[in-house]
Amino acid sequence: MVELYEGVRLFFYRELASTGRLPSVADAADTLGIPEEWVWDGLDALAADRYVVLDSNGGILLASPFATRSFGFAVMGERTLWWGSCALDSFSIPHVLDKEPSVVVATTCPACGAAHSWLVDRTGPPEGTQVVRFPVPMGHVWDDVVYAAENQRIYCTDACLDDWVERSGQDRGYTVDIEMLWRIAQDWYDGRLDTPYQRREPKEAREYFRSKGLSGEFWGLPEPQSSGVSDQE
Ligand SMILES: [Zn+2]
Numbered sequence: 161m162v163e164l165y166e167g168v169r170l171f172f173y174r175e176l177a178s179t180g181r182l183p184s185v186a187d188a189a190d191t192l193g194i195p196e197e198w199v200w201d202g203l204d205a206l207a208a209d210r211y212v213v214l215d216s217n218g219g220i221l222l223a224s225p226f227a228t229r230s231f232g233f234a235v236m237g238e239r240t241l242w243w244g245s246c247a248l249d250s251f252s253i254p255h256v257l258d259k260e261p262s263v264v265v266a267t268t269c270p271a272c273g274a275a276h277s278w279l280v281d282r283t284g285p286p287e288g289t290q291v292v293r294f295p296v297p298m299g300h301v302w303d304d305v306v307y308a309a310e311n312q313r314i315y316c317t318d319a320c321l322d323d324w325v326e327r328s329g330q331d332r333g334y335t336v337d338i339e340m341l342w343r344i345a346q347d348w349y350d351g352r353l354d355t356p357y358q359r360r361e362p363k364e365a366r367e368y369f370r371s372k373g374l375s376g377e378f379w380g381l382p383e384p385q386s387s388g389v390s391d392q393e
Contacts, residue, residue: 167192168202169211170355176226177257177353180242182219210359213305222309225249225256225349231309236264246312247292251280251345256352270313271320271327278338282346288338291315295333297378298365314341334378343372 171191175183185203189196203220206212213222220228224245233244235253237260244250250265262281268274269290278286295311296303311330315321318335325332336344348368351357360368366380375384 164194164198165202165205166355166357168199169206169357170353172212172220173223173226173353176220176223176228176242178240180226180240182228185219210302210305221306224309225252225352227309232267232270232313234266236266237262246309247314247341248294248312248345248348249309251341252349254280254282255346256349267314269316269320271315271324274316276314276316280342285339285342289317290338291318291321292336292338292341293321293333294336294378295330297334297380298369299362299380314338334376336374340372340374344369344374 168188171188172183175181175187185196185199188199192199200218203212203214203218207214211223212220215221215228222228222245225242226249227243227245230243231245233247233250235242235244235250237253237257240260242253244253244265247267250267253265254261254263262279264277265280266275266277269276276288276290278288280286292314293312296308301308311333315324321332321335362380369379370381375381377383
């Protein structure tokens, strides 16, 4: 049974990766040679294990780094256009797709509506002075993963973020710069389009964040020794 669900996972992930579009459950059943019911069961099992997030109709909303509707980010490759699930996921797409090593990531500032775009590839972080907001401490992302994804956005400046925090009443969260966003995105989804694939357990995720130079409670790590990039409030 577990093998069957992995087949369902791989089918949807690879279709989203190569086309940017969500295939139907009927397509999945056809390709995998199984009844549609099994595909629905597979999606439920994958959601329970946090490999996908489903919408109210039971279809895929998030198969990170890919989304099936706008979460504020468009990611354009040479052949394909994707919805990125959030800032981190959008920046991770060129790292997980062998055939699309360079993409344009486009978004708007939630505070003022200004448009921003970056050419993101594997060679190094793009230029950018914008402010990347992580809204929810890593240990709480799955309390409401859609909220966490929708609100992980990029602002023009700290002033734009402050303005938006004041208007929305949300926590400020934690901010990093574009360079750190690229570094966190670099290997985050390694192996996601291969099989078998195992999600990072919280302990492994913490180690990954530590390896990128992050620290502090927000990331489930000890507080920094000296002043770091934290803007947590
Ligand atoms: Zn702005």
